[in-house]
Amino acid sequence: MDARQLRYFLAVVEHGTMTKAAEAMHVSQPSLSQAIVGLERELRTQLFHRTGRGLVLSAAGQAALEPARRVVHGLAEVASAVEPVRELSGGRLDLVVQHLLSGWGVAVVAAFCHQYPQVAVRMIEPPNWHRIGRTVRTGTCELGLCTLPIADGEGLHTRQLASRELHIALPANHPLADGEGPLEPAALVDQRFVTSPPRTVWRTLLEEVLEETGRSPVAAVEITANSGAIPLVVAGVGVAVVAGQTVHQAREQGAVVRPLRTDVRMRVGVVHRPGPLSPAAEALIALLERDE
Numbered sequence: 001m002d003a004r005q006l007r008y009f010l011a012v013v014e015h016g017t018m019t020k021a022a023e024a025m026h027v028s029q030p031s032l033s034q035a036i037v038g039l040e041r042e043l044r045t046q047l048f049h050r051t052g053r054g055l056v057l058s059a060a061g062q063a064a065l066e067p068a069r070r071v072v073h074g075l076a077e078v079a080s081a082v083e084p085v086r087e088l089s090g091g092r093l094d095l096v097v098q099h100l101l102s103g104w105g106v107a108v109v110a111a112f113c114h115q116y117p118q119v120a121v122r123m124i125e126p127p128n129w130h131r132i133g134r135t136v137r138t139g140t141c142e143l144g145l146c147t148l149p150i151a152d153g154e155g156l157h158t159r160q161l162a163s164r165e166l167h168i169a170l171p172a173n174h175p176l177a178d179g180e181g182p183l184e185p186a187a188l189v190d191q192r193f194v195t196s197p198p199r200t201v202w203r204t205l206l207e208e209v210l211e212e213t214g215r216s217p218v219a220a221v222e223i224t225a226n227s228g229a230i231p232l233v234v235a236g237v238g239v240a241v242v243a244g245q246t247v248h249q250a251r252e253q254g255a256v257v258r259p260l261r262t263d264v265r266m267r268v269g270v271v272h273r274p275g276p277l278s279p280a281a282e283a284l285i286a287l288l289e290r291d292e
Contacts, residue, residue: 112284157274171256191238192218192220230249
């Protein structure tokens with residue numbers, strides 16, 4: 001049985017005849033009659049006694065009446081509950097945001113909250129880069145805002161939204177801090193780096209920058225959060241590759257920042273499970289695309 005059959009059944013009860021019920025439901029009388037016959041066949045009993053004056057509920061019809069009303073009412077409640085989500089006047093959007101994109105993510109989420117104030121937003125930061133894919137894949141969050149590609153993105157859809165130029169953050173007294181133009185990768189060959197562990201975002205970007213020199217980076221200090229690298233750079237421990245919000249943070253904290261002459265870019269975007277997204281997720285992605 002389906003909701004249509006139950007609605008037709010209730011219409012016949014209310015209006016007394018198939019003809020009047022069909023008129024009220026804006027369907028043909030044969031279509032409505034066929035639906036009622038199909039419902040009776042599925043239930044293996046007659047719901048109505050056919051009399052010369054119309055239709056009268058049978059004992060089975062009397063028994064089915066209240067359950068049918070509850071089902072139809074429940075379906076109406078489902079539609080009513082979904083409408084605010086569809087119209088972005090309610091519901092919730094769950095995001096996992098990589099820490100190095102926090103500034104970008106916060107700005108866009110703030111714009112989303114101003115535009116859709118009745119949609120609740122839950123924004124979490126994963127313990128490490130490798131957990132983003134699993135957080136989205138398991139449904140804990142609908143969208144992941146992160147650098148691309150992600151380490152565990154198998155089976156997820158990816159949308160690149162932007163790319164960030166890479167810079168090098170230097171102590172103020174560093175020999176390379178005097179110039180203003182872009183630095184060649186070759187200038188970094190003998191440097192010691194404050195960087196993240198192997199197989200993480202910043203380490204991978206650094207390795208790609210140095211790849212054309214045939215050298216691998218030498219880590220002075222390995223640190224998990226790249227924003228935490230800046231105080232060590234300022235203290236003269238080493239130099240660091242930065243991009244996006246971290247460029248501004250480095251300058252504010254007293255580091256000298258110069259661009260790198262390289263085709264390597266930090267790519268950023270969103271990941272999500274296959275299939276349609278919620279209206280809230282689509283609205284946030286539209287804001288992200290507009291922001292870029």
